[in-house]
Amino acid sequence: MTAPHELPARSRLVHDSLRAVGISGDIVVLPDAAHTAPLAAAALGIEVGAIANSLVFWSDGEPLLVMTSGAHRVDTGALAERLGRERIQRATPEQVRDATGQAIGGVAPTGHPSPLRTIIDEDLAAFDEIWAAGGTPHTVFPLTFDELVRLTGGTIAKVD
Structure with a gap:
């Protein structure tokens, strides 16, 4: 285990956010x-479905974080309809960095400059343990589905 003070700065923010909610x-x-x-x-030796991908989209003038199972692709049209949104599209790398303070490929579900509206893929609930990015492409952390919901205040939905 890496000590928190030895983590990259972005991952220390994520670590602190995790501890703040227990x-x-x-x-x-x-x-x-x-x-x-x-x-x-592959790096963790787990099913791809147990990876909680943090995908940032742009919708109705604001960022939208979708935590999806690594086994799924987000159906943006269907999700926009379910959420009553006009449109959902992939955020640009600049929008991702502005919204999260993190780079694509390492976006965590927490540790952002301000809270993001978050949607959580209902299929992640099938796993006892899921893994999410820890703020950089080199860092990850385990948590449960219930902890992910509590951490993000997210709305559970079908995303594919």
Whole structure:
């Protein structure tokens, strides 16, 4: 385990956010970057579906964080309809960085400059333990579905 003070600055923010809500999972530093769910799953030796991808979209003039199972793709049209949104589209790398303070491939569900409206893929509930990015492409951490919902204040929905 890497001590919190040895983590990258972005991951220390995530660590502190986890502890603030009582989540005890430790951030793990991977030897190689895991920019995608399949890479993260392979590095951890778990099913790709247990990776909680943090995808940032732009919708109705604001960022929208969608925590989806690594086994899914987000159907933005169907999700926009379910949420009563006009449109949902992928955020640009600049929009992602502005909204989260983190780079694509390492976006955590927490540790952002301000809270983001968050949607959580209902299919993540099938896993006893899920893994999310820890603020950089080299860091991840474990948590439960219920902890993810509590951490983000997210809305559970079908996303694919």
